[in-house]
Amino acid sequence: MNGVVNGRRPEAKSQDSSASGNAGLQDELRSAEGNTRLETAVPGEPPTQQPLGPDPAIAIGRIPLFERRLVVASLPLIATALFVLLWWVVKQAYGWNDVILPSPGRVLGSLAKNSQLLTKHGLVTLQETVLGYGLAILIAVPLGVIIGYSWVVDKALSPILMGLNAVPKVAVAPLLIIWMGFGLEPKIAMVVLLSFFPIILGAASGIKATPDDLAEMMRSLDPSAAQMFLKLRLRAALPQIFVGLQVAIALAVIGAVIGEFAGATKGLGYLITVSGGTADTALAFAALVILSVISIALYYIILGVERLLVPWADHRP
Amino acid sequence: MPFLKIVNVSKVFTVGKGAAVNALHRINLDVREGEFVTLVGRSGCGKSTLLRIVAGLVSASAGHVEIGGSTVDRPRRDVGLMLQKPALLPWRTTLENVMLPLEIMGKKGRKYRDRAHELLETAGLSGFEGSYPRELSGGMQQRVSLCRSLIHDPAVLLMDEPFAALDALTREDLSNELQRISARHNKTVIFVTHSIEEAVLLADRVVVMSPRPGEVKRIIPIGVPRPRTLRKSEQTEALAQASSELRDLLFERADVAEAAA
Numbered sequence: 001m002n003g004v005v006n007g008r009r010p011e012a013k014s015q016d017s018s019a020s021g022n023a024g025l026q027d028e029l030r031s032a033e034g035n036t037r038l039e040t041a042v043p044g045e046p047p048t049q050q051p052l053g054p055d056p057a058i059a060i061g062r063i064p065l066f067e068r069r070l071v072v073a074s075l076p077l078i079a080t081a082l083f084v085l086l087w088w089v090v091k092q093a094y095g096w097n098d099v100i101l102p103s104p105g106r107v108l109g110s111l112a113k114n115s116q117l118l119t120k121h122g123l124v125t126l127q128e129t130v131l132g133y134g135l136a137i138l139i140a141v142p143l144g145v146i147i148g149y150s151w152v153v154d155k156a157l158s159p160i161l162m163g164l165n166a167v168p169k170v171a172v173a174p175l176l177i178i179w180m181g182f183g184l185e186p187k188i189a190m191v192v193l194l195s196f197f198p199i200i201l202g203a204a205s206g207i208k209a210t211p212d213d214l215a216e217m218m219r220s221l222d223p224s225a226a227q228m229f230l231k232l233r234l235r236a237a238l239p240q241i242f243v244g245l246q247v248a249i250a251l252a253v254i255g256a257v258i259g260e261f262a263g264a265t266k267g268l269g270y271l272i273t274v275s276g277g278t279a280d281t282a283l284a285f286a287a288l289v290i291l292s293v294i295s296i297a298l299y300y301i302i303l304g305v306e307r308l309l310v311p312w313a314d315h316r317p
Numbered sequence: 318m319p320f321l322k323i324v325n326v327s328k329v330f331t332v333g334k335g336a337a338v339n340a341l342h343r344i345n346l347d348v349r350e351g352e353f354v355t356l357v358g359r360s361g362c363g364k365s366t367l368l369r370i371v372a373g374l375v376s377a378s379a380g381h382v383e384i385g386g387s388t389v390d391r392p393r394r395d396v397g398l399m400l401q402k403p404a405l406l407p408w409r410t411t412l413e414n415v416m417l418p419l420e421i422m423g424k425k426g427r428k429y430r431d432r433a434h435e436l437l438e439t440a441g442l443s444g445f446e447g448s449y450p451r452e453l454s455g456g457m458q459q460r461v462s463l464c465r466s467l468i469h470d471p472a473v474l475l476m477d478e479p480f481a482a483l484d485a486l487t488r489e490d491l492s493n494e495l496q497r498i499s500a501r502h503n504k505t506v507i508f509v510t511h512s513i514e515e516a517v518l519l520a521d522r523v524v525v526m527s528p529r530p531g532e533v534k535r536i537i538p539i540g541v542p543r544p545r546t547l548r549k550s551e552q553t554e555a556l557a558q559a560s561s562e563l564r565d566l567l568f569e570r571a572d573v574a575e576a577a578a
Binding site: 231312 | 372392396400406417418420421422450451
């Protein structure tokens with residue numbers, strides 16, 4: 001038996017050395033190869049079929065996999081280009097003027113011309129989003145964990161939370177202004193209102209979904225409640241917590257804009273309102289572009305943090 | 318003086334609206350120190366439940382279990398448990414997974430690390446200390462699980478079909494491994510299995526259980542000295558005979574039912 005395992009070992013090592021040899025390509029391939037491993041490393045596989053060695057099937061699969069990742073990376077760019085083309089074609093076909101629908105070129109021009117203005121207001125919206133999102137995490141993750149742990153709390157709080165979530169947030173915006181004034185606070189509150197629900201759901205379902213076999217193994221070691229939580233349940237919940245965080249980040253940006261629509265003197269939402277009033281549609285579109293960029297950037301930051309904290313989860317390319 | 322005593326253990330599960338299922342009915346079993354006992358039976362005979370009662374994970378409806386003179390009322394630290402699934406924490410490396418029981422018991426230090434390395438080497442896992450479970454084959458994952466159940470040097474090893482999900486070759490490998498380890502460290506082992514051959518190969522005594530209610534039907538001593546392999550022909554014959562006896566016992570009821578019909 002030892003012979004079989006030892007026989008595999010040098011191969012596993014040789015793969016490690018090749019990883020340091022061409023790190024760039026290896027990085028590109030890592031996640032794809034991780035998937036292959038997941039598929040092959042099912043119980044019942046004899047050790048002679050381990051995925052660790054430089055399996056010829058994987059070696060042949062390398063080039064297509066690399067190309068596939070290039071395709072994956074270029075898909076959003078191609079789609080965006082097609083969208084811009086469609087935009088331009090529609091505008092030309094219907095002969096709409098620039099107040100109704102500015103051309104892509106005009107929006108680009110406005111982005112360049114108003115870069116300072118957009119940066120200033122963009123930073124305000126970004127600040128509101130990040131503060132509100134951070135606050136939502138601080139409130140919602142512990143609450144979700146408690147709900148996941150205790151069915152009493154779950155049953156008691158769920159109706160209230162459902163009710164809160166069912167309230168149209170836009171309708172609350174004027175109230176927030178009455179309560180908190182025209183400063184940052186009502187915007188932050190709006191961000192919290194929009195983003196906290198998916199975070200609670202993610203945390204609660206993650207805590208509830210501790211795999212039975214892991215829980216039983218852990219219990220057989222007679223751990224303290226704190227050990228059970230920190231060493232198993234919280235760690236096992238992280239992938240689902242991050243699903244909630246990813247959904248919430250897009251909602252957080254929307255929350256900031258809703259807050260600004262209701263009454264503000266700065267921020268991209270404010271800028272969009274003002275540019276509407278002055279019929280500067282190109283500027284409104286430029287602000288929308290910046291909002292999208294903020295939203296996408298924050299999303300990818302969360303994704304990056306997830307890969308850092310949850311490297312064991314199955315990350316698709 | 319038996320080391321592990323199962324005394325009059327019964328377990329009743331309540332299913333749905335008050336319907337009671339007799340999972341185990343008055344089980345009595347004495348296990349000597351260092352003895353290897355296998356529990357065999359059809360699905361639903363309560364063998365896994367019995368193992369969990371011994372492990373302190375499930376409470377008995379009646380009766381009790383004693384290990385080393387003290388009654389089991391919760392999971393114990395002188396017991397190691399190994400399940401059908403490897404149940405490795407996916408965010409921990411091989412070494413970290415093996416060290417988990419010690420960590421939970423608050424045992425730290427160099428000598429424990431050395432012990433972990435030694436165990437991993439015995440299990441043929443040197444070089445994989447830093448690998449994550451997803452990077453290991455099913456057989457290797459189960460080896461890690463075996464090392465984890467041994468790391469705190471438990472007197473008793475409880476195993477619930479640990480090799481059932483493995484292919485035949487890996488299973489034979491691990492059976493040999495387990496025999497060596499249990500003999501060398503004088504472990505008392507209770508091993509649940511579906512496989513007649515596995516039960517006979519590993520055990521000093523095979524406990525045959527029957528379902529509804531779960532009862533001990535017969536206890537068959539296997540007179541062949543351990544460790545055993547299927548390679549020695551003089552052993553093979555005795556083991557084959559025991560297997561066939563066991564097979565007759567397990568299929569008895571089905572045959573009778575067929576004859577009646």
